[in-house]
Amino acid sequence: MKKIVLILISIFIIASDVYANEQNSLKKHFIDTIDKIIIVVKDTNLEKIKRNTKIIDILTPMFDFTLMGKLSLGKKWKQLNTVDRKRFVELYVERMKQSYSSKLDAYSDEKVEVTKIKQAKKNRIELITDLVQTDAKLKISYKFYKPKKAKKDKDTWLIYDVVISGVSILKTDKAQFREFLQTNTIEELMDQLAKK
């Protein structure tokens, strides 16, 4: 009996240690990525268009935009045929990148601090950060998951949702799409996305 307890305890300790390691390396990778972005943003010699492209290139391996697109459609996704699926993902990823770069503009001495790390499951980590601006703090949480099979050109841990002051980007999209699809077809939604 004692032995079993001992084994259980040691398994628990080892397991929690593995968790901690994973969390720390993810945190380090995340902060490194931000530092890379800040260097690009601060480089005033760079043309704006080139700068934005560069930043998107740095960010892309960390985000699973494709999964975000799928999840944003919810149950509807399963009803789509392959052609529609492909077109939708393509449009969604494009929109995400567009939206991102339009928001990426000048950097005004904001700092990112990781305040908390949560791991609800083995394959889920949430980094809770403060975006410290001159006049306010903004709580932004980045939700990562670990795919079973590592994806080509992608990190081990991938972001599938960003929550800003309690507002989830993914949920907001999902709610929008669901409401739009109540009165419109998927083709109309895709046309709408293409317009943007």
Place this chain on the structure above:
Amino acid sequence: MRYFYRILFCLFIVSFAGCSNKVEPTQSNIKPISSEKLSIALEDNNEDEDEFMDEFEEEMELEEISDPLSGYNRVMTNFNDGLFEYVLAPVARGYKFVVHKEVRTSVGNFFHNILYPIRLINNLLQGKVKNSSEETGRFIINTTVGIFGLFDPAKSYFELEPHNEDFGQTLGFYGVGAGPHIVLPFFGPSNLRDALSLYPDSLVNPVDYHKNRSYNLTNSYGESLFLTTYDKVNFVSLHDGEYEKLKKDAIDLYPFLRDIYEQYREAQIKE
């Protein structure tokens, strides 16, 4: 409600870095996704992938928002949006052109400081003693050293952060549900709980005019309306162009703003 605009304006920072309005992105910013990459992404679109997606299903479950007034709400959203685009934003831009940023920041600080009673009372009602005392410390420091609240030395030197609370949050704290979503004229998105809460908050708001109250800052309803509007113009001038950018992410503006508002309030109450 002021804070809602803050989040609205900040939501568009879906980025690690910051924001300003120096660049308008063009289509050429973005490299087209090579079809090769896409086919890789879509290859694993098999049963496995669908099953994997179910893992997220629960987490991404949407809270049902009560919305019996959606017809009216849509109309009012368009009204507010037009008001913003054609009245508030141009006025704020003109004002921004004339008045220095430092002055506008101080005006914003002043209004924030003077709304201390709302924050204090709601922190107390929720039993947040530490936050209440920090708010009080901020008010004393900023009113004296910060010259009637024009500056915020409490934050820059004493590292005291503000704790924004309003009566809607207090009710939410005690389990009162949001009720149906209501878009208010001028104020923007709200719900039954938060709309009714405007009145108790107004009773302790020094800027608002109330007869039979000893500490009115203004002498008439007209003056208080003027000050409230000025505060709003000043706020928008400090966040020029941000609402417009956020709006670009909307497929349909009304449900977009509604969902952001409800998610945001839910998070505030939990804090």
